[in-house]
Amino acid sequence: MDKLAMHGGPKAKTGPYGEGKRFVGKELQYLQEALEQNTLFYWYGEKVKAFTARFAGMYGMKHCVATSSGTASLHVALGALGITAGDEVITSPITDMGSVIGILFQNAIPVFADLDPRTYNMDPASIEAKITDKTRAIVVVHLTGNPADMDSIMEIARRRGVKVVEDCAQSYECFYKGRRAGTIGDVGCFSLNDFKHISAGDGGMVVMNDEELYKKALRFADKNYDRLTTDPAAMRKISYLAPNYRMTELQGAVALAQLDRLEWICAQRNAYGDALTAGISGLPGILPHVVKPGNKSSYWFYMLRIDEAELGATREQFSEALAAEGVPSTPGYIPTCVYEYDLFKNKNAYPGTDCPWGCKHYGREIEYKKGLCPTAEEILRTAVRLDVNEFFTKQDLDETIAGVRKVAAHFRAQRAQ
Numbered sequence: 289m290d291k292l293a294m295h296g297g298p299k300a301k302t303g304p305y306g307e308g309k310r311f312v313g314k315e316l317q318y319l320q321e322a323l324e325q326n327t328l329f330y331w332y333g334e335k336v337k338a339f340t341a342r343f344a345g346m347y348g349m350k351h352c353v354a355t356s357s358g359t360a361s362l363h364v365a366l367g368a369l370g371i372t373a374g375d376e377v378i379t380s381p382i383t384d385m386g387s388v389i390g391i392l393f394q395n396a397i398p399v400f401a402d403l404d405p406r407t408y409n410m411d412p413a414s415i416e417a418k419i420t421d422k423t424r425a426i427v428v429v430h431l432t433g434n435p436a437d438m439d440s441i442m443e444i445a446r447r448r449g450v451k452v453v454e455d456c457a458q459s460y461e462c463f464y465k466g467r468r469a470g471t472i473g474d475v476g477c478f479s480l481n482d483f484k485h486i487s488a489g490d491g492g493m494v495v496m497n498d499e500e501l502y503k504k505a506l507r508f509a510d511k512n513y514d515r516l517t518t519d520p521a522a523m524r525k526i527s528y529l530a531p532n533y534r535m536t537e538l539q540g541a542v543a544l545a546q547l548d549r550l551e552w553i554c555a556q557r558n559a560y561g562d563a564l565t566a567g568i569s570g571l572p573g574i575l576p577h578v579v580k581p582g583n584k585s586s587y588w589f590y591m592l593r594i595d596e597a598e599l600g601a602t603r604e605q606f607s608e609a610l611a612a613e614g615v616p617s618t619p620g621y622i623p624t625c626v627y628e629y630d631l632f633k634n635k636n637a638y639p640g641t642d643c644p645w646g647c648k649h650y651g652r653e654i655e656y657k658k659g660l661c662p663t664a665e666e667i668l669r670t671a672v673r674l675d676v677n678e679f680f681t682k683q684d685l686d687e688t689i690a691g692v693r694k695v696a697a698h699f700r701a702q703r704a705q
């Protein structure tokens with residue numbers, strides 16, 4: 289067996305991972321055109337309009353509303369759906385804060401459902417168990433580009449009269465049984481932050497087919513102003529609170545150009561991630577990232593899990609040995625489940641108050657504490673994250689697989705002794 293690099297053997301990875309430039313298409317041209325319009329306001333310019341029309345078209349959706357971030361897109365979706373004080377919204381405990389920020393800003397109550405141990409997506413049975421007469425929506429997070437079990441989730445949601453928002457911030461070109469994630473629930477939300485498949489620095493989109501929902505989303509992203517009316521007084525007929533989450537023409541210009549490469553980026557990542565799974569399957573103690581049959585992931589990142597007893601090493605030892613091989617990895621993802629963050633443990637969303645939990649419109653008790661979602665906690669305890677990038681090469685793939693296999697074989701052999 290090959291000697292580990294950390295013991296003086298040759299490294300599995302013989303050179304740096306592939307890199308490339310992300311903004312080398314029509315970005316500059318579109319930015320210049322945006323500036324020459326003499327306005328950067330989305331309602332007067334053409335870039336945000338062209339971008340939303342094109343994205344809606346790519347996704348086969350009737351409408352798309354542009355926003356200033358993915359977090360904003362999720363808040364807009366909830367606002368447009370009428371989520372308000374005292375409502376419960378079910379979501380995932382392994383996600384970005386962006387999935388829960390909008391819930392809290394609507395003074396609604398986040399409720400966390402447990403996850404599938406291998407896809408890291410929300411478990412429909414756990415969702416159903418968390419539904420109460422206060423539940424108004426489910427924010428389904430398609431984690432890392434891998435689709436959640438949408439047939440089961442939609443069946444539960446329709447039967448229980450609950451709306452479905454798809455959080456696709458990590459999941460462009462993510463297919464559930466041939467359908468794009470973001471087109472299956474009532475609303476789909478996307479992020480253009482700089483770490484996502486495509487970037488406009490920051491930005492987001494909300495897609496939907498329902499005309500009324502579209503009009504509400506358009507207003508909710510823009511101070512509740514009605515831009516569709518030509519009567520200035522009617523435009524400012526404000527009946528409830530909404531933020532300003534407008535996308536600028538500068539973001540729209542970059543986002544429009546980025547769409548040219550979206551399919552290529554996701555195809556590259558899909559091929560890399562699936563090949564990684566094929567290359568590291570069947571190794572005792574290594575649990576590859578599962579994409580269910582019939583689905584397609586665009587691998588925002590790759591997250592395997594370690595069975596420490598089976599492997600004979602902690603994930604920290606595994607990750608350290610892998611790093612010495614020239615294959616960087618990160619133990620875990622977010623540090624704890626979201627409900628273990630101080631904000632939730634101390635119910636301190638609006639400092640110095642117990643809002644929204646103490647709101648008279650809620651009138652229930654809910655506890656956020658360790659043990660709430662045991663599978664999610666176990667995922668975070670045993671996960672190892674590997675980077676995926678559209679610029680990675682076949683050699684990067686082969687050497688990464690070789691690194692994982694070599695390190696896993698070493699620990700297994702050691703365990704047998």
Ligand SMILES: Cc1ncc(COP(=O)(O)O)c(C=O)c1O
Nearest residue numbers: 357358359384386387457479481
């Ligand atoms: C799953 C998920 N939801 C929401 C967001 C929020 O997106 P943004 O950073 O664009 O506000 C992110 C961003 O990391 C995310 O990963």
